[in-house]
Amino acid sequence: MKQMKKMKPMLMTATAALMILSGCSGNGGNTPATEAPATDAPAATVAPTEVPEAPAPDLGGREIRISHWWDATPVGDSEADELARERIKKVEEKYNVKIKYLNTEYWSTSEKLSSSVLAGDPFAEIVRLPDGFIWGLTNGGFLTPLNDYLNNSRIAPDVIEAMKFGGEQVYGLEGWYNANDSGMYYNKRIFKEAGLQDPQQLMDADNWNWNTMLDAAKKLTVDNNGDGKVDQYGLAGAHYIFSEQLIASNGGLIYEEATKKVTFDSPAAMEALNFEYELYNTHKVVKENEGNDWEDPAKYFAEGNIAMYPGGLWEIEGRLTDKMKDEWGYVYFPKAPNATSYSDPLGQTAAYVIPKGVKDAEAIVKIWEELQDFDNWEANRKLWLENVLPDDTSIANAMNEAGKVQRVFGGRFGGLGVKEQLDSVTGKFIKGEVTPSTGVAQVIAAAQAAADKVLSGEVEEKKE
Structure with missing residues (x-):
């Protein structure tokens, strides 16, 4: 089940002052003011008078x-x-x-x-x-x-x-709004034992993107105990998290607020969905979940069997704190190869x-x-981040201290029924049951109809 974040910011008047000044001139407006004597001393700087804030309204208890x-x-x-x-x-x-x-x-x-x-x-x-x-x-x-x-x-x-x-x-x-609420967790031990640059090192070299993530994932998807079965994977995650992050990192939107149009069939979105399809079906670097797309990936990562796991900062306390076997870190979600900055979507x-x-x-x-x-x-x-993240570098990343993450506004789809339609497609194509192009074509109209219904004022009631 997908979890929901709790998502937990004068009038001024000068009339009285002006009345006081005019009433206290001392000459009744008839006698010329005495001219000040000449002096070579510099003129004193007069501090501006602060106009008092208008009194707050009394709301009567x-x-x-x-x-x-x-x-x-x-x-x-x-x-x-x-x-x-x-x-x-x-x-x-x-x-x-x-x-x-x-x-x-x-x-x-x-x-x-x-x-x-x-x-x-x-x-x-x-x-x-x-x-x-x-x-x-x-x-x-x-x-x-x-x-x-x-x-x-x-x-x-x-x-x-x-x-x-x-x-x-x-x-x-x-x-x-935080500039960075979600990214990629990585297992430091797994990268070190394999002699690979980890995501932080790749990010420091401005070389942390889909291609380098895939290269690492392929090299870290291995059979460690020699029984002929893969027991360590490069990636684990929920398909609906991957789709949202990948589309944003490629400059795409799932839904465009300005036009009120569903856009997960755009070229940028489709390129991202095709890459997601390949991660699961061509490269086979994502560990299959055992029945719970939400709970399983975090559990696998905490157990030390996964090299990289995309997730939100808000889930650390309940899913990673006191559960990690190995040293770990947090970096931005990798950008698309042609992107100029990292992106974090504000979907809800x-x-x-x-x-x-x-x-x-x-x-x-x-x-x-x-x-x-x-x-x-x-x-x-x-x-708070100092209490939940493992090191100063991860904290700096989460705080976006380098300013490299761009928050993606204008694409909120929460509650419109749009993402649910897309999720039904990604849920099928991670199993190879349908290609992204075929699946998207099947649901794009239904997604638009769902959004139109909500925007017309028809709010859905409780969903199980």
């Missing part, structure tokens, strides 16, 4: 409900939770409100939002939703457009741009939305911003 599909109440004793509680207290005092966190079941959140809006009583002021629900709700008119409330926002411009769903209106709030997102009909929406946006830890996000991320 109302409850500001913030919904997640988990309990986000900061009740722990960590420093992060303590700081979160301090921010909550400041917000409550500043706006005269009470912050309350709701734990709303994932699949029922969209229906609960739409039905409460229709009843004229939104169930929460701020709701976290995956993009699959957001697409449909925007088209149904259930969400508040936020463009007018993001002046002087602390949210980065590229993040605001990413929060546009199907047009120029911003419907979501998010703090930031989540965001905070404000339901239609929520009162004082501008103040609600400011409240959300002031609850975020903008100043320490990057530091907190690095601290």
Whole structure:
């Protein structure tokens, strides 16, 4: 089963100042001001007067409900939770409100939002939703457009741009996006024993691409114990992870938000899918999973039988921490041979939305911003990575300190039913049952129809 990330950011007035200055001129506007005596001393630099921030609106003690599909109440004793509680207290005092966190079941959140809006009583002021629900709700008119409330926002411009769903209106709030959330894990022992340059060394030499990955995978797919059966493979992974990463690394998109078109039949995407097909069927360098495409690859890698494994940083704690037998590292996913940079796709997102009909929406946006830890996000991320990654080089890669990874925006397919159609094809061609061209041709229309259905406002309910 595929796992889902929790995906866990003034008006100012000078009227009073101007009135004070005009009222305190001291001459009533009739007597000429005394001319200052001449001096050879340099003129003193006058510091600009800061205009005070307009007072926050008093919301009358109302409850500001913030919904997640988990309990986000900061009740722990960590420093992060303590700081979160301090921010909550400041917000409550500043706006005269009470912050309350709701734990709303994932699949029922969209229906609960739409039905409460229709009843004229939104169930929460701020709701976290995956993009699959957001697409449909925007088209149904259930969400508040936020463009007018993001002046002087602390949210980065590229993040605001990413929060546009199907047009120029911003419907979501998010703090930031990591430039690098997924890449390739590799087993240092296996590369060292084979006398091969490992992915980090190849990356340092600007030679980490599909071809060098394949070359290493072929040399590391071997029968170590001489029983005539391969017991070590170059690669392991889920076919649906490979397809997403390979298409992005070749400059392709699975779905194009700007045109609302399914694009996994584009030349760039098909080249990537054909390469994936060859990894499994021609070169046979990917270990076959034993029934669980999601759990098996990480298990094989942790056991020390796999040289390379593509995965997300967010899965380390549950799948690799305290389970690795050998030394390991983390690098970017290899780029296509003709690509100029590494790419990490943003195929799915989540965001905070404000339901239609929520009162004082501008103040609600400011409240959300002031609850975020903008100043320490990057530091907190690095601290977390230091706890889960094995060495400084891997941490630097994950932080994209060299700036070599480009986040691929504009291609979110989450919740549109598009990737599911593609996955049904890759699930067949890894077994050699169908070629990429034949399989894609069979499902491209169904994928487009699925996206069109969601974008028309028809949101799918719970999927098993």
